Amino acid sequence: MALNLLLANIPIANSGEPADAQAGIIAIPAxxxxxxxxxxxxxxxxxxxxxxxxxxxxxxxxxxxxxxxxxxxxxxxxxxxxxxxxxxxxxxxxxxxxxxxxxxxxxxxxxxxxxxxxxxxxxxxxxxxxxxxxxxxxxxxxxxxxxxxxxxxxxxxxxxxxxxxxxxxxxxxxxxxxxxxxxxxxxxxxxxxxxxxxxxxxxxxxxxxxxxxxxxxxxxxxxxxxxxxxxxxxxxxxxxxxxxxxxxxxxxxxxxxxxxxxxxxxxxxxxxxxxxxxxxxxxxxxxxxxxxxxxxxxxxxxxxxxxxxxxxxxxxxxxxxxxxxxxxxxxxxxxxxxxxxSDQEAIKTPRRFRYRIENASGTTHDLLLQGKPNAFFLVVWGERTSGGEDVEIRMPSKVRSVRIYDPTLGTDPIETADETDRLKLWLTDHPIIVKFVADAS
Known part of the structure; x- marks a missing residue:
């Protein structure tokens, strides 16, 4: 799977976005x-x-x-x-x-x-x-x-x-x-x-x-x-x-x-x-x-x-x-x-987190999980029978300790980054897991 991390801090415009996207998505405890x-x-x-x-x-x-x-x-x-x-x-x-x-x-x-x-x-x-x-x-x-x-x-x-x-x-x-x-x-x-x-x-x-x-x-x-x-x-x-x-x-x-x-x-x-x-x-x-x-x-x-x-x-x-x-x-x-x-603990009050997935077709889906107070798993999966697509995940500010996993390949990260606010993923027919730390604002 090809994956590129773009290390740039690009703000996300609020105009024209649904209210829930502006406020962020409430994570689900992993x-x-x-x-x-x-x-x-x-x-x-x-x-x-x-x-x-x-x-x-x-x-x-x-x-x-x-x-x-x-x-x-x-x-x-x-x-x-x-x-x-x-x-x-x-x-x-x-x-x-x-x-x-x-x-x-x-x-x-x-x-x-x-x-x-x-x-x-x-x-x-x-x-x-x-x-x-x-x-x-x-x-x-x-x-x-x-x-x-x-x-x-x-x-x-x-x-x-x-x-x-x-x-x-x-x-x-x-x-x-x-x-x-x-x-x-x-x-x-x-x-x-x-x-x-x-x-x-x-x-x-x-x-x-x-x-x-x-x-x-x-x-x-x-x-x-x-x-x-x-x-x-x-x-x-x-x-x-x-x-x-x-x-x-x-x-x-x-x-x-x-x-x-x-x-x-x-x-x-x-x-x-x-x-x-x-x-x-x-x-x-x-x-x-x-x-x-x-x-x-x-x-x-x-x-x-x-x-x-x-x-x-x-x-x-x-x-x-x-x-x-x-x-x-x-x-x-x-x-x-x-x-x-499994790198998670009990989360009593899950946090909101803002992100946007761009260039995604109807076969791309996502689920935001929270593993620890400041640690998240963004699971993005494709359901294509053939081929794939490049999508870009954009965040309003940099996240750190980024680890990218492909569960069809193993349990070790396939790519890492110290900080980023953009991720490019190539999605096909299975999940990709993005683990990251986002400090509370």
């Missing part, structure tokens, strides 16, 4: 961003928890997602690696589920609890009643009533428990397939929704979507990750709009377009197959880095990649590790990325 990163494992399916220790330590992600397995395994992984678990609740016995969650929470190993996983593909049984499936054209539509009853009861059980009440509940995934119109598209059913369950029924704290970055058409296009994270896009990706706006299965209505971008939401599955999707390991790695960034920038609280290792979740090759636990390029890129950003 710790908050790192806390959003997750990955799926399959300890519940019988994989030894110990086999995940080395990969999780190397990746540096902070959260795991799994079906409901032996709770001791998640406590062990928390002690060994620091990760917390989002667990898909079992509908077999809600009482046992709650007790298991309490066990995990007592050791601070619990992140959240999730409703049923894709009931359109994996129907559940609750209190002797089966719910889920999908049928649109012929015969009687599948009935999700048992799914809605379980999700309602799960939410109430968690929130009424003194130990568990503080933990978030994620909604059922793939609710775009529900029938009849039970109201699962909402966190809490509003008045006038005309759903089977009454207004005021609460299901979750976060909507839960499987907006796979690979998309429904298996293409590789500019802004692949940015589009997958779009809360309003309704073509090419199985996204928020089709599950919680106008539902893809039967056209039921949910949140309006003005509401969707602001509703609390998580992604518990997204991924890229290193064999069947375009570009092999290289593109898998760059797309997944972009995915973590685009998801956070567009308002998703947590993002879980599917998955950690091949051979544990069907016949695909979406793991960032091979079946023999050797790392793919994606694992190295994620390791480099989290390692670079």
């Amino acid at each position: 710790d908050d961003f790192l806390n959003s990163l997750g990955i799926c494992i399959h300890h519940a399916q019988g994989v030894d928890a110990q086999s995940y220790v080395a990969p999780l330590k190397y990746l540096g992600v902070r959260n795991i997602r799994d079906d409901f397995g032996k709770p001791q395994g998640y406590v062990y992984l928390k002690k060994q690696t620091g990760v917390k678990a989002n667990l898909i609740a079992s509908s077999k016995d809600l009482g046992v589920t709650i007790e298991s969650l309490r066990y995990i929470a007592r050791d601070d190993a619990l992140l959240s609890v999730e409703g049923p996983n894709e009931p359109n593909n994996f129907p559940i049984t609750y209190k002797g009643e089966t719910g889920g499936g999908f049928q649109r054209l012929f015969g009687k539509p599948a009935d999700w009533t048992a799914v809605a009853r379980f999700q309602r009861d799960l939410y109430n059980a968690v929130k009424s428990d003194p130990l568990l009440a503080k933990y978030p509940v994620f909604n059922v995934s793939e609710v775009g397939a529900q029938s009849p119109n039970l109201g699962l598209q909402y966190l809490e059913i509003p008045q006038g929704a005309e759903t089977v369950f009454p207004a005021g029924t609460r299901f979750a704290d976060y909507l839960n979507v499987h907006n796979y970055v690979a998309g429904t058409q298996k293409r590789y296009v500019d802004n692949q990750a940015w589009n997958a994270a779009d809360p309003l896009m309704n073509a090419g990706w199985d996204g928020l709009f089709g599950n919680h706006g106008t539902l893809w299965g039967h056209g039921y209505r949910g949140y309006g377009s003005a509401e969707l971008p602001h509703v609390p939401k998580v992604t518990t599955e997204t991924g890229w197959d290193s064999h069947s999707d375009f570009g092999g390991e290289k593109v898998q790695g760059t797309v997944l880095l972009n995915t973590y960034l685009a998801q956070y920038k567009r308002g998703w609280k947590y993002t879980f990649l599917y998955m950690l290792r091949d051979g544990e979740g069907g016949a695909g090759n979406q793991g960032v590790y091979n079946a023999d636990s050797s790392p793919k390029l994606a694992a190295h890129y994620i390791h480099n990325f989290t390692s670079i950003l």
Whole structure:
């Protein structure tokens, strides 16, 4: 990657700039961003928890997602690696589920609890009643009533428990397939929704979507990750709009377009197959880095990649590790990325900082993170499928101790400067991280 630092102090004109650009952008604590990163494992399916220790330590992600397995395994992984678990609740016995969650929470190993996983593909049984499936054209539509009853009861059980009440509940995934119109598209059913369950029924704290970055058409296009994270896009990706706006299965209505971008939401599955999707390991790695960034920038609280290792979740090759636990390029890129950003501490009151990116096209995106009181990471990423572009970052005054990193190359800076107020970057298909110190004015 070509990169040039221009060591000149050029003032930025204020006239004609939006008010927020003049005031600067409030940085996001780097710790908050790192806390959003997750990955799926399959300890519940019988994989030894110990086999995940080395990969999780190397990746540096902070959260795991799994079906409901032996709770001791998640406590062990928390002690060994620091990760917390989002667990898909079992509908077999809600009482046992709650007790298991309490066990995990007592050791601070619990992140959240999730409703049923894709009931359109994996129907559940609750209190002797089966719910889920999908049928649109012929015969009687599948009935999700048992799914809605379980999700309602799960939410109430968690929130009424003194130990568990503080933990978030994620909604059922793939609710775009529900029938009849039970109201699962909402966190809490509003008045006038005309759903089977009454207004005021609460299901979750976060909507839960499987907006796979690979998309429904298996293409590789500019802004692949940015589009997958779009809360309003309704073509090419199985996204928020089709599950919680106008539902893809039967056209039921949910949140309006003005509401969707602001509703609390998580992604518990997204991924890229290193064999069947375009570009092999290289593109898998760059797309997944972009995915973590685009998801956070567009308002998703947590993002879980599917998955950690091949051979544990069907016949695909979406793991960032091979079946023999050797790392793919994606694992190295994620390791480099989290390692670079790990130079941080808790930031109670993030600062504003002014900068401007010039000559950027619609495939260039940015995220300003604050690592320490005067230290920032400006992450700028491109989402081009080919070629690249020169962009220039301009700042109103000089910053110091500048370090430029490319996580696809390693954890050492690729260029440094003592002071500068201009940076020229060549952006292609992945993030560049600019670390710098800016003294408070």
